[in-house]
Amino acid sequence: MPRKSFVPGAALLVTAALAAGLTGCSGGSATGTSGGEGKDGDTTAASQSAQPGRYQTLPEACGLPARSTLRDMLPGDGQPLSPADAQKIYGGRADITYDTDRRVGCQWTRETTAGTRHLTLDIQRVVSYSTAVSDDDRAQELYLTKERAAKIPSAGSGTPSTPASPTDTAKDQQKPTDGATSTGDGKDGAAGGKKTDGATAASTPPATASPTPSDPASDSAPGPGGPLAPRILDGLGDTAFLNDQLITADSGVHRDITVVFRTSNVIVTITYDQWSTDKTQLPESQELQDKARSLAGELADSLSE
Template identity: 60%
Template sequence: MQRKSLRKSFAPGAALVAAAALAVGLTGCTAGSGTDGGDADAKGGDASTSSQAVEPGRYQTLPEACRLPAGSTVRGLLPGDDQQLSREEADKVYAGQADVTYDTDRRVGCHWKRETTEGTRHLALDIVRVVSYDPAVSDDDRAQEIYSEKAQAAEIPADGSASPTAPPSSPKSTPEAKSAKDGKDAKDGKDAKDGKAKGRKGKPSGSPASPSTEATADPGSSTAPRVLSGLGDAAFLNDKLATADSGVHRDITVVFRTSNVIVTITYDQWSTDKANLPVSQELQDKARSLAGELADSLSE
């Protein structure tokens, strides 16, 4: 009886020892397995890589583009030439129309339009948040690469100076050029005097300065395409005058980068009267002022 009792008490202990040994063996096999550990190794590699990755950009979301400019700013950019709008019309014009984008955390935009008897003005705003998918390249660096590509496409001088702009052709310059030529080639003083008279007659009273005068005036304050200082991390301005069958239009573009966000402002004025060219300085000043306002809003 005593011997049976010992056997019964031994059997459970042996079972426990065997179970413990089996558990240790299974643990050892799992830890030593190298063929099925691909996912674990990959995650380990990702963790090592992420620890060496650069910091993300400052911006993770984007504001609502149509509400970013102040209402007074938009009204100043879209003057009505003394034409009054009803409340409903004003709300529609100045509220703007949002651009359709697939991801509003990556890209937003808005555009405005105001038509008058003197012509039409358009304003467009495009804001892009740049994300670098290369762990060795920061969002800011990738944004700078994209900004540089835009500046190069616009032929903006890399040294920050204003690029020379060829004087655009204009119907107004033709009578003046002809008059000057007549005066120069005259054989006597009378012909020269007549040539000067033609020149005064050929230029309408109160007409704006010719494009050639505008393009060559004061290089220090030139309106030519150039780098802008004091605006975000980097910025440039482009100015183009184009002649179309229906009239003329001047397009002002301001692009600036702040951290990993690139903002593009497009502001243009159309005129149905080809003798009345849109004034470059006014449009540039307004676009530059808007850019400064947006840069301040984004930095808050």
């Protein structure tokens, strides 16, 4: 039988076709693998995103302090109060805010023949706008801004915390405002006063001067480094500080106590001041500080429940 003729060109065509098919299969497999790796990367990135803070809502501020606490912080002159007057004093006046899940506040005032006491409470829930920064970390940044502004000495030293640098200040100004605003000016604030850096300004008139440690009018003021001096507080929230200022301006003599503490992504600011009608009677630090710290502890326990 005659053999079939061998055609070299046909063999080459078959070989090329097989090679092309294998190449196509290999390319499809590589594409599928690449897609799978992309999905795995997205999942890993999502799992590494900063965690949200513990608090997603806020309580009603005027109802937080116990009535007994308010009676102690806003003492009278021995005259009994009518039910209507008691409700007016101890019920407080709620701040006006646009979002009560982001910011709430309340103010209390009691006037007597000896003077006036003001109590202001501001509670801010901080939310980070960056997936790389947690709510807690953003809240800590804002807390430190308050601590530096108050020039609180760092723990274990008499040296005030390092003020924020111009670069830090510029960055803070570019960041979104953490908190709801109130009143028509579009800035963080409360009825009765504008808020700065997340804190409610006291409802008292602004002071025009403050005494130095050598000023005779400041004899009862806490000395630098003393147990009543402005300082970092331990055992209150995640971090806290207390500030104490005696003001002897022409507008009146008053002592202002401020306690600020952070717990997770919530910052609480308490402002407690006493105005004296007799300029020779300076408000004492010990009583005011003790009462402000007691309220701060009560609020911290309430928020942790």
